[in-house]
Amino acid sequence: MPYTLYDKIWNEHLVYQQEDGTSLLFVDRHLIHEVTSPQAFEGLRNSNRNVRQPSLTLAVADHNVPTTDRSKGIDDKESKIQVDTLEANCKQFGIKLFGMNDKRQGIVHIIGPEQGFTQPGTVIVCGDSHTATHGAFGSLAFGIGTSEVEHVLATQTLVQKKAKNFRINVNGKLPLGVTSKDVILQIIGKIGTAGGTGCVIEYSGSLISSLSVEQRMTICNMTIEGGARAGLIEPDKKIFDYLKDKPMSPKKENWEKALNNWKNLKSDRDAKFDKEISLEGKEILPMVTWGTSPQDVITIEGKVPNPNNEKDTDRKNSIERSLKYMGLKPDTAAKDIKIDKVFIGSCTNGRIEDLREAAKILKNKTKASHVEAMVVPGSGLVKQQAEQEGLDKIFISSGFEWREPGCSMCLAMNADKLKPEERCASTSNRNFEGRQGRGGRTHLVSPGMAAAAAISGNLDDVRKYQN
Amino acid sequence: MKKFISIKGIPAYLSIVNIDTDMIIPKQFLKTIKRTGLGKNLFFELRYDDKGNKIEDFILNQKPYDNSKILITGKNFGCGSSREHAPWALLDFGITCVISSSYADIFYNNCFKNGILPIILEEEKIKELSEYSHRKEEISVDLNEQKIVYGNNEAKFDIDPFKKKCLLEGLDDIALSLEKSDKITSFEKNLKNNKPWIFND
Numbered sequence: 001m002p003y004t005l006y007d008k009i010w011n012e013h014l015v016y017q018q019e020d021g022t023s024l025l026f027v028d029r030h031l032i033h034e035v036t037s038p039q040a041f042e043g044l045r046n047s048n049r050n051v052r053q054p055s056l057t058l059a060v061a062d063h064n065v066p067t068t069d070r071s072k073g074i075d076d077k078e079s080k081i082q083v084d085t086l087e088a089n090c091k092q093f094g095i096k097l098f099g100m101n102d103k104r105q106g107i108v109h110i111i112g113p114e115q116g117f118t119q120p121g122t123v124i125v126c127g128d129s130h131t132a133t134h135g136a137f138g139s140l141a142f143g144i145g146t147s148e149v150e151h152v153l154a155t156q157t158l159v160q161k162k163a164k165n166f167r168i169n170v171n172g173k174l175p176l177g178v179t180s181k182d183v184i185l186q187i188i189g190k191i192g193t194a195g196g197t198g199c200v201i202e203y204s205g206s207l208i209s210s211l212s213v214e215q216r217m218t219i220c221n222m223t224i225e226g227g228a229r230a231g232l233i234e235p236d237k238k239i240f241d242y243l244k245d246k247p248m249s250p251k252k253e254n255w256e257k258a259l260n261n262w263k264n265l266k267s268d269r270d271a272k273f274d275k276e277i278s279l280e281g282k283e284i285l286p287m288v289t290w291g292t293s294p295q296d297v298i299t300i301e302g303k304v305p306n307p308n309n310e311k312d313t314d315r316k317n318s319i320e321r322s323l324k325y326m327g328l329k330p331d332t333a334a335k336d337i338k339i340d341k342v343f344i345g346s347c348t349n350g351r352i353e354d355l356r357e358a359a360k361i362l363k364n365k366t367k368a369s370h371v372e373a374m375v376v377p378g379s380g381l382v383k384q385q386a387e388q389e390g391l392d393k394i395f396i397s398s399g400f401e402w403r404e405p406g407c408s409m410c411l412a413m414n415a416d417k418l419k420p421e422e423r424c425a426s427t428s429n430r431n432f433e434g435r436q437g438r439g440g441r442t443h444l445v446s447p448g449m450a451a452a453a454a455i456s457g458n459l460d461d462v463r464k465y466q467n
Numbered sequence: 468m469k470k471f472i473s474i475k476g477i478p479a480y481l482s483i484v485n486i487d488t489d490m491i492i493p494k495q496f497l498k499t500i501k502r503t504g505l506g507k508n509l510f511f512e513l514r515y516d517d518k519g520n521k522i523e524d525f526i527l528n529q530k531p532y533d534n535s536k537i538l539i540t541g542k543n544f545g546c547g548s549s550r551e552h553a554p555w556a557l558l559d560f561g562i563t564c565v566i567s568s569s570y571a572d573i574f575y576n577n578c579f580k581n582g583i584l585p586i587i588l589e590e591e592k593i594k595e596l597s598e599y600s601h602r603k604e605e606i607s608v609d610l611n612e613q614k615i616v617y618g619n620n621e622a623k624f625d626i627d628p629f630k631k632k633c634l635l636e637g638l639d640d641i642a643l644s645l646e647k648s649d650k651i652t653s654f655e656k657n658l659k660n661n662k663p664w665i666f667n668d
Contacts (some may be wrong), residue, residue, distance in 0.1 A: 015654045016647050023628040024647055026654055028665050038500035049641070052651075055666065064498065065496055078498035085500050122665070129549040129573060145551035147580035155644045157651055193485055194543040194569055227546065229572050240546070250664035258664040269614065293485050313545050321483070330631065411548075413494045420517070432489045432547060434512050 002268035004165045005234055006200045009140040009265075013123045015157055024157045028122035028380045029139075029354040030057040031108045032095070032149065034064055034086040035413070036127030040150035041089040052156040058117050059090050059097040063413050067376050067403035070100055079414065087163040093153075102196040106379020106405040109133040109347040113217065114381055116246025118353040120393030125152055125237040130347045130429065136216035137243075138235030138265045140200070145222065164274040166199035166228065167267075168208040179357065180215035181349060181427070181446035183207070184222040185287040186279065187296035196228025202267060203216065203233050207281040213242045214353040221348045222429050225294040234266045247411035288334050288459050289431045289444040291322035296367040296431070298334055300449070300461045306330035325433055326441050327421060334459050337443065342373035343436070344400075344447055346410035349427035350378025354447040355386050358427075359394040361451035361465045367399035368457030374401040374416070376408040400454070412437045425453035469582040470637035474564050475607040480600035482593055484541035491545065491553040506559030526566040527560070530609070531603060533546065539566045539596055544585075545574025554581045563596060564608050568593055579630050584610055586624045595620070610635060 004013070015024040030053075032040075037059075040200050044050070051057065051171035053102045064079040074080040082099060090097040098105045109130055118134045124141035125131060127149040134141035144158065146451065152158055170182040170183060188195075201223055208216070216233050223231030240259060243249045250258040285299040298304065304323070307330060310316040323330065328337070344350075355377065367373050373393050383405055386392055409416040409426035418424055420442025427450050431442035445453065448462040455465065496508045513525050521528045538557070544567040545553060554577045557565070564579065566586045567572070567662070578623045586608070599606050599617050606617040610631060615622045631639060644651075661668055 016650050018629065022627070025648070026645060026651070026658070035497050039502050039551075042500070047639075047641070049645075053655075076498075082498055082500060121662070127549055127551075129524060129547065143549035143571060145549055145554075145577035147551060147577065150643065151641050154641050155651060156655075157644060157647075159640055159644065194571070197543075197569065197572060221493075224547075227543070227571060248667070250667070254664040254667075257661070259629050261662065293487075317482075318484055331502055411489075411494050413497065420568070429545060430487075430489070432487045434491050434493055438512060438517075 003270040004267040004271040004273065005138065005202055005232060005265060006165055007125065007271070008139060009121055009164060011119070021161055022396070023162070025123060025158050025160045026157055027125050027152050029057060029117060029119070029124040030152050031112055031124070031126035031131070032057060033108050033128065034082040035144050036060045037089065037149055038082060038085045039146050040153060041093070043150040044153060051095065052151045054094040056156065057095045057153070058112070059084055059086060059095050060108050060111055061100055061295045062104055063407045063411065064413055065100050065406040067406050067408045067416055068405055072087065076414070083178060093351060103380035105349045106382065107350060107407055109221065110350060110378035110382065113137065113247070114379060116243050116249030117257070119243065119249070121265050125158060129224045130176050130221050132229065132231050133217050133221040133347055135220040135223065135232035136213060136232055137231055137239055138262070140230055140232065142229040146156050163229070164199045165272070166196055166201045166275040167273040168201055169204050169205035169278040170281060171205040171278065172207050173210065174207060174281050175284065177282050177286055177448065177466055179446040180211055180218045180447065182284055184219045185289065185294070185297045185444065188222065188285050188294050190227045190277070190279070193225060193293055193295045194227040196223065196226040199228045201226070201231040202314070203231060205278070208233060209236065212353060214351045216253045217351065218348055222294070224232040225429060229327030235262055241281045249308065264396060280378045286446065286449055286462050288449065290326065290328065290334070291319070291327055292431055292433050293322070294429070294431060294444060296322060300334050301461065302329050302333070302334055303331060304332045330412065330421050337459045338423070338424050339371060339443070339453050340422045342371060342450050343369070343376070343409045343424055343428065344427040344450050345378065345408055346428040349447050350376065352381065352382050352385050354427065355382070355391050358447040358451040361390040361448050361454070361462060362398040363394050365398055365455050365465070367454040371457055373399060373454045374403055376403045377405045379405045409436050410432065411435060425450045425459060468580070468637045468639060471563060471582050471584050471610055471634040472481045473609045473611070474536055475605055475606065476536045477531050477605055478537035478539050478566070478596065478600045479526050479535035480597040481526060482541055482597070485543045485546055486540055487547035488545055488550050488553040489547055492550065492556040497550060497552050500588050502555050503559055505556035506561070509556040509560045533549070534561065536561055537564045537566065537606065537608065538562045539593060539600060542568045544570050545570040549573045554578050554583050558583060566593065566596060579633060580640070582634065584608065584634060588622060588624055592622045604613045627657070
C-alpha cells in the first residue's frame with residue numbers, strides 16, 4: 001500500500017493503537033518554553049511523576065524576555081517569575097536549558113533547527129502552535145496544550161488520532177520580490193483559516209523544492225494559520241547539508257545511519273491524499289493582510305474589500321468588524337495605508353536570510369521620519385551572524401532599533417507592543433485583534449515588504465526598491 | 468479532572484466567527500504559573516473598556532448570561548495559539564460546554580483535558596439554539612445520550628467514544644498512558660537499536 005510521508009512517520013511512531021484508532025505516539029523531540037510549561041511541571045510534582053526522557057527535551061525562555069539590555073534581568077515581576085520558574089523546573093528535572101544570557105537563547109522554533117535538535121522523520125512537539133515550523137525538515141511537528149506537555153514529559157508519548165492528508169503543490173519559480181512568506185499568505189487566503197483543520201499538509205512541487213531551508217521554515221511555520229496543526233516538506237540534500245555538524249546533529253557513524261534513513265523519507269508516488277490543491281509561482285505577488293485574520297490577504301496592488309460585495313452574511317459581518325477594528329475604509333488601495341511602526345522578527349521571519357532580505361532593501365536608505373522600526377533577531381546566534389555581516393549597521397543607520405532575541409512584538413508579552421490604533425507592518429504570523437497590543441493594527445508582510453514600508457511610511461511594493 | 472455528564476442552563480450566544488485564543492484570553496494573562504483565576508479576564512478586550520469598566524453591551528456582562536455554563540459561538544472557535552489558558556479561562560468563568568459548527572484542532576483537544584465538552588453542530592441547529600439564548604430559555608445537554616434538548620426539540624451530536632469516556636468518568640489520561648509503560652519501554656529499546664541517533668548514543 002502506498003503511503004504519504006505523514007503516514008510513514010505516523011506508523012513509525014506508533015507505540016499502541018486502540019480499536020477506535022486512538023493511538024499512543026512516541027515523541028522524539030520535546031521543546032519547552034516558560035509560558036506553557038509551568039502548570040505542566042506543577043502537575044508532575046502534584047502526582048509524583050518524573051520526566052521520562054529529559055535528554056529528548058530542550059528548554060528556552062523566549063516569549064517573555066526583554067529585547068533591550070538584559071544585564072539587569074527582567075523588570076516585569078510576573079515575567080521574571082515565569083522565566084525563573086522554567087529555570088528551577090529544568091534544574092529539578094535535569095532538562096537542558098538555554099538561559100536568557102546564553103548566546104544560543106532565542107525563539108524556540110529558531111533554536112531547534114539551529115542546534116540540530118530538529119531532525120527529519122522525527123515527531124516534534126512543543127506547547128506552541130508554531131511548532132509546525134520544524135516540518136520543513138520532514139518531521140511531524142505540531143503544537144500542543146499544557147496538559148499534553150505534561151503528558152509528554154511524563155510518558156514521552158502523546159494520545160493522538162490520525163489526521164487527514166492534504167497536499168499543496170506549488171510549481172514554477174518565485175517572481176522577483178516575492179518570498180515564501182507571500183506564498184504561504186496566498187495559500188492561507190485561498191484555503192481560509194479553517195481550510196486545513198483536521199489535516200496534515202504536505203507542501204510539494206518544484207517551487208517548494210527550490211526554496212532554501214529557512215524559506216521552507218516560513219511556509220511550514222504558518223501552516224497553523226491555515227488551520228492544520230502540522231505542515232511538512234520532503235527532506236532533501238539542502239536539509240542534510242544544513243544539519244551536518246550542527247551541535248546536536250548525529251555524529252560519525254550515527255550521521256551515516258541517519259542519512260540513510262532520511263533519504264527514504266518521501267511520500268510514495270501513488271500515495272493517496274484526501275485533499276489536494278495547486279498553485280503556480282508566477283501568479284504569486286507580494287502580499288499584505290488588510291484585516292484581523294491571516295486569511296484576509298490582498299496583493300500590494302490590491303484594494304481592501306468592500307463588505308457590500310459579499311453575499312454571505314457571516315463573511316460580510318466579519319469584514320465589517322475587521323474594517324472597523326483596522327480603521328480602514330472599503331476599497332482603500334493597499335499602498336495608501338499609512339503605517340506607524342515596523343517589526344522585523346518572530347519565528348516566521350527572524351532568521352538570518354530574513355534579516356539579509358530586509359537589509360538589502362534598506363541599504364543606503366532611511367526610514368520615513370514618522371515610522372518607529374525595530375529588528376528583533378530570532379536567536380543570539382542569528383544576531384551574532386548578522387553583526388558579523390554588518391547587517392546591524394545597515395539597520396541602525398536606516399533608523400531601526402537593533403534588539404536582543406525573543407518573541408517580542410509578535411505577541412507583545414514583553415514591553416514591545418503597539419499602542420491603541422497604531423498601525424504596524426509586521427513580519428510575524430498573526431494579525432488578530434489585540435495581538436500586538438490592545439487596539440493595535442497589524443499588517444502581515446515579508447521582511448522585504450516590511451523594509452519597503454519603513455522607507456515609504458506606508459505599505460508599499462518591495463519591487464520598487466529592488467535593483 | 469472533573470467529570471462532565473450533563474448540564475442545563477440558559478446559553479450565551481456569541482455570533483462572531485473565527486474567535487481566536489488571543490480574543491478568549493489575551494497574552495498579558497499568560498504570565499501566570501497557575502491554571503486558575505483566569506475567569507475574570509475571559510474575553511477581556513470584549514468585556515472591559517480601556518479604563519477597565521465593564522462594557523454593558525457584551526453578552527457575558529449581562530444577566531443572566533454572566534452565569535451561563537453553555538456558550539454558543541460562530542464557526543472556527545479557538546483558532547490561533549495553543550494556549551490552554553483559553554479553556555482554563557472558560558472553565559474558571561463557569562463555562563463547561565461550548566457549541567459551535569467547528570473548532571480549531573488544538574483548542575478542541577485542550578477542552579477535553581479540562582472537563583469541557585465542545586459540541587459540533589450544523590449551522591442550522593446553531594441558529595435554532597441561539598434563539599433560546601435570545602429568549603433566555605434553558606437548554607440541556609446530555610453527554611451520555613449525546614443530545615441537546617431545547618423546548619420540544621432534540622439535536623444529536625457526534626463525539627469520539629474515547630473522549631466521551633474520559634469526560635464521563637473524569638479520567639486522568641496520563642495515568643491511562645502510564646498503564647502502557649511496558650509498551651513504551653519496548654518501543655524505546657527498539658528505537659535505540661534502529662535509530663541510535665535519536666538518543667544521541
